Amino acid sequence: MTKDLHALSVLFSFHRIGNSTKITAIDEASHHEVSVIAPSTLPQTDMERLALRKLQRMIQQSSHVPLS
DSSP states (O other): OOOOGGGOOEEEEEEEETTEEEEEEEETTTOOEEEEEEETTSOHHHHHHHHHHHHHHHHHHHHTSOOO
């Protein structure tokens, strides 16, 4: 079963830390979570895209890992 990565329902959280922002992306269905750090000057849409790409990559990689 392959999950459609374009149909993800993702929650984003933003925490400013000095000149940087920590962006957390959480997939509501699988509860996978990733975080990235970006400059605070980056537009929010770019921050979301960066975190979303990392989340998609994580979900894709976890679906290819054989169960032991």
